Amino acid sequence: MSAIRSEPPAFVERRQFLTFRLGGRTRGLDSTRIVRVAEIHHVTPLPSDLRCNLGLVTHRGVVAGLMDLELLEAQSTAPQIALAENRATSTAKGSPEDAAETPNTARSLDRRGVPEGPFFCIFARFPGGVAGFAIDELLQLRTVSMSEDNSGDPAEPAKAAEALPFEIVELDTLQIFQ
Amino acid sequence: MSIDPARRATRPGPSDESTEIFLRFQVGEVFYAIRAAGVHNVLPIDVRPIPEKIAKNGVLYPTVDPRSLFRIGDLPTEGRSHQTDERRMILLSAGNRLTALIVDRVFDRLRIDIRRFQPIPWHFGGREQLWFEGVACLDPHRCLVLLRPQGLLASSGPSSLGRSEPRHAELKPGDPTGSGPAALQGEPGS
Numbered sequence: 001m002s003a004i005r006s007e008p009p010a011f012v013e014r015r016q017f018l019t020f021r022l023g024g025r026t027r028g029l030d031s032t033r034i035v036r037v038a039e040i041h042h043v044t045p046l047p048s049d050l051r052c053n054l055g056l057v058t059h060r061g062v063v064a065g066l067m068d069l070e071l072l073e074a075q076s077t078a079p080q081i082a083l084a085e086n087r088a089t090s091t092a093k094g095s096p097e098d099a100a101e102t103p104n105t106a107r108s109l110d111r112r113g114v115p116e117g118p119f120f121c122i123f124a125r126f127p128g129g130v131a132g133f134a135i136d137e138l139l140q141l142r143t144v145s146m147s148e149d150n151s152g153d154p155a156e157p158a159k160a161a162e163a164l165p166f167e168i169v170e171l172d173t174l175q176i177f178q
Numbered sequence: 179m180s181i182d183p184a185r186r187a188t189r190p191g192p193s194d195e196s197t198e199i200f201l202r203f204q205v206g207e208v209f210y211a212i213r214a215a216g217v218h219n220v221l222p223i224d225v226r227p228i229p230e231k232i233a234k235n236g237v238l239y240p241t242v243d244p245r246s247l248f249r250i251g252d253l254p255t256e257g258r259s260h261q262t263d264e265r266r267m268i269l270l271s272a273g274n275r276l277t278a279l280i281v282d283r284v285f286d287r288l289r290i291d292i293r294r295f296q297p298i299p300w301h302f303g304g305r306e307q308l309w310f311e312g313v314a315c316l317d318p319h320r321c322l323v324l325l326r327p328q329g330l331l332a333s334s335g336p337s338s339l340g341r342s343e344p345r346h347a348e349l350k351p352g353d354p355t356g357s358g359p360a361a362l363q364g365e366p367g368s
Contacts, residue, residue, distance in 0.1 A: 042319035044208055047248035049304025056299070056313060056321045063315050065299025129300040176301050 013146045019166050020122070021137040023070050028166040031141065035123040035130050040066075043114050051075075052176065054114045057121060057132055064123060067176075068113060069133040069169065076175045126171050142166070196292055201268065202285040202322065206250040210323050212270065212279070214287050219269040223280070232267060232278045239269050239278035242330050247309070272327030279327065290314065295324055305333050 017028035018037070038059045043066055045055040052072040056063055121132040144164060200211035201220075219234060232239045245252055268279040295312030302310075308329030314322045 044321040044323070045206070046208065046298065046302060046306065046310070046313075046321075046323060047250065048302050048306050050301075053302055053306075056323075058315045058319060058321060061315055061318075063296060063299075063313050063321055065301050067301060126301070131299060131301050177303050 011147070014143055015146050016141055016143050017166065017168070018122070019139040019142055020120075020135040021139065022135050026139065026166040027135075027169050028142065028164070029122065029124060029169045029171075033124045033171055035125060037120060037122050037138065038132075039118050040115070040121045040132075040134070041118050043116075045114050050176065054134075059121075059123075065131045066115075066121065067131050067133050071113075072133075072174050072176065076173060124171060126174065126176070128176060197289050198292055199287050199289050200324070202288055203266070203268065203281040204283040204285070205244045205281050206248070208323055209285075209320060210244075210281075210325050211288070211290070212268070212325050212327060216270045216272060216327070217268055218271065218276075220284055221267050221269065223265045223267055228267075228280060232269070234269055237276065239267075239276045240331075241267065241278045241280055242327075242334050243280040244325075244330065245280070245282075247330060247334050270327060272331055275328070275331055277327060277331055279325075279330070290316075290322075298323075305329075308332055 016031040018031050018034055019026060019028045021027070036059070040057045040059065043055040043057055046053070046065075052068050052075055054066045054068055057066045058064075115134045119134050120138050121134050123130055123132045142165075199214040201214045201217055202209060202211050204210070221232075221234070228241055228243065230241060232241060264283045266281055266284045268281060268284065270277060270279060294314040294316075296314070298306065298310045298313055309326060310329075311324040311326040313324065316322050
């Protein structure tokens with residue numbers, strides 16, 4: 001007779017995620033990382049050496065930085081390529097070629113990829129501090145049970161993440177400066 | 179550093195220890211400011227292409243074009259237009275150096291409480307840390323960016339080779355150079 005494993009996972013954690021649409025994907029950000037969500041009407045495009053930096057936004061009299069989360073994630077997963085792009089094509093921020101590379105988004109973007117007009121912005125705690133990023137659509141808060149199995153299988157957390165109806169934004173893995 | 183919304187930018191008038199007069203101008207879509215105390219003159223641009231140095235009253239001012247430095251493209255150079263007619267060069271001293279700053283449009287002088295400026299956001303960690311001393315929110319949607327002319331000079335041209343600039347600068351009332359030790363990094367709502 002085969003043994004049936006019936007004991008519950010060693011630890012079940014309930015986490016709350018704010019879900020949103022960005023670049024055609026449904027994403028979720030741990031609610032503990034969120035400072036505020038605001039509707040933004042204007043971006044001041046502050047020049048930067050880093051393509052993921054879009055500019056400055058103001059909300060209730062406070063100035064904060066705006067980043068492109070998708071560019072930042074791309075730069076974090078392929079830092080060498082992103083760094084080369086930062087150096088070689090930062091002039092392309094205003095080029096037609098750059099506009100053609102604009103991610104799949106419902107936001108209205110100008111030729112540099114900076115959002116135009118009212119858009120929702122999530123201000124979140126990154127490892128270096130608070131910054132905002134634009135989203136296409138705000139969805140809902142979702143509470144998820146995250147089980148941490150003590151079976152020793154390193155694939156378990158990945159499997160659990162795959163089962164979620166959204167992709168988690170992992171702020172701690174993002175590398176702004178190479 | 180939080181911003182006190184009760185404090186407003188005003189036209190130059192009676193001063194106190196924490197206010198300074200700034201010259202406001204525009205490059206691209208962004209409004210910038212520099213300390214008016216270092217400004218010698220504002221001149222229309224009547225020569226094209228813009229030379230590397232401008233002579234005024236027997237003094238040579240090396241030109242710095244923020245459009246080129248910030249990679250925001252150039253204005254049309256063929257013929258005349260409203261935009262090109264409004265371009266100006268601001269002759270100024272930055273520390274112990276002189277420069278002619280090429281800008282799209284010069285507005286006015288404003289007296290601003292220096293405490294209204296906060297450091298640029300932490301993730302702007304490239305050369306922009308040299309270029310920009312701080313940012314203030316003067317109306318609900320627009321930011322005013324305080325330029326650090328020494329940083330522009332350090333980033334442009336071979337004459338800057340071998341010079342070092344602070345990566346951050348602390349804003350101090352009455353400090354015309356804007357140089358100093360590392361500054362705090364602001365957080366919205368903090």
